[in-house]
Amino acid sequence: DAGVTQSPTHLIKTRGQQVTLRCSPKSGHDTVSWYQQALGQGPQFIFQYYEEEERQRGNFPDRFSGHQFPNYSSELNVNALLLGDSALYLCASSYGRELYEQYFGPGTRLTVT
Amino acid sequence: GESVGLHLPTLSVQEGDNSIINCAYSNSASDYFIWYKQESGKGPQFIIDIRSNMDKRQGQRVTVLLNKTVKHLSLQIAATQPGDSAVYFCAEIPYSGGGADGLTFGKGTHLIIQP
Numbered sequence: 001d002a003g004v005t006q007s008p009t010h011l012i013k014t015r016g017q018q019v020t021l022r023c024s025p026k027s028g029h030d031t032v033s034w035y036q037q038a039l040g041q042g043p044q045f046i047f048q049y050y051e052e053e054e055r056q057r058g059n060f061p062d063r064f065s066g067h068q069f070p071n072y073s074s075e076l077n078v079n080a081l082l083l084g085d086s087a088l089y090l091c092a093s094s095y096g097r098e099l100y101e102q103y104f105g106p107g108t109r110l111t112v113t
Numbered sequence: 114g115e116s117v118g119l120h121l122p123t124l125s126v127q128e129g130d131n132s133i134i135n136c137a138y139s140n141s142a143s144d145y146f147i148w149y150k151q152e153s154g155k156g157p158q159f160i161i162d163i164r165s166n167m168d169k170r171q172g173q174r175v176t177v178l179l180n181k182t183v184k185h186l187s188l189q190i191a192a193t194q195p196g197d198s199a200v201y202f203c204a205e206i207p208y209s210g211g212g213a214d215g216l217t218f219g220k221g222t223h224l225i226i227q228p
Contacts, residue, residue, distance in 0.1 A: 004156070033215055035215070035216075035218075040221075041220055042202050042218030042219050042221050043157065043202075043216070043218050044218070045215025045216060045217070090156050099145075099206050099215065099216055100145060100147075100162070100206070102159075102216065103159070104149075104157045105156050106154070106155050106156050107155075107156050
């Protein structure tokens with residue numbers, strides 16, 4: 001049973017560029033949440049996708065957007081990258097929008113130079 | 114705004130001793146709390162959870178205690194092993210049911226096991 005997978009594992013981008021991160025949820029899960037984890041900090045909620053729609057959103061600017069596909073996989077897009085966007089981006093999946101049993105992927109390490 | 118925080122950023126214990134990791138929360142509406150373990154290069158891994166209507170919950174070698182009076186949460190790890198070395202986060206869900214504003218995490222405590 002595959003857990004949550006994310007790609008790529010590492011990424012280096014330049015300020016002003018755009019980036020797309022990908023997530024495949026755990027088998028049987030239909031909800032994907034994205035978190036940003038700065039170095040030495042706890043993860044911060046970006047948004048949640050369920051039934052291909054953004055359902056909840058944390059305190060992140062519109063530069064952060066996402067998408068969920070019919071197979072429940074998801075993408076996180078960040079436009080006009082800033083140095084402060086450098087972080088570990090975590091994807092978590094669950095069933096039916098439940099937060100109680102979220103399973104996290106290994107994350108994508110984004111470095112903006 | 115209200116947030117979950119931790120008392121100590123680093124905790125060093127001897128192998129075989131018990132570890133206690135603390136967490137303070139400020140949102141009295143919090144309904145559900147979770148402890149996560151995050152090893153280097155990995156995503157957070159669920160350890161144990163507790164609902165606000167409980168004071169204590171035990172798992173395998175771990176116990177979570179909830180004191181709602183002082184809004185304090187603790188994770189106790191018995192007979193700490195080298196594999197317990199990691200950063201530990203407490204997280205809260207402020208509402209019952211799903212669909213709330215995601216999990217709110219604290220900053221984390223780095224548990225270091227001394228041989």
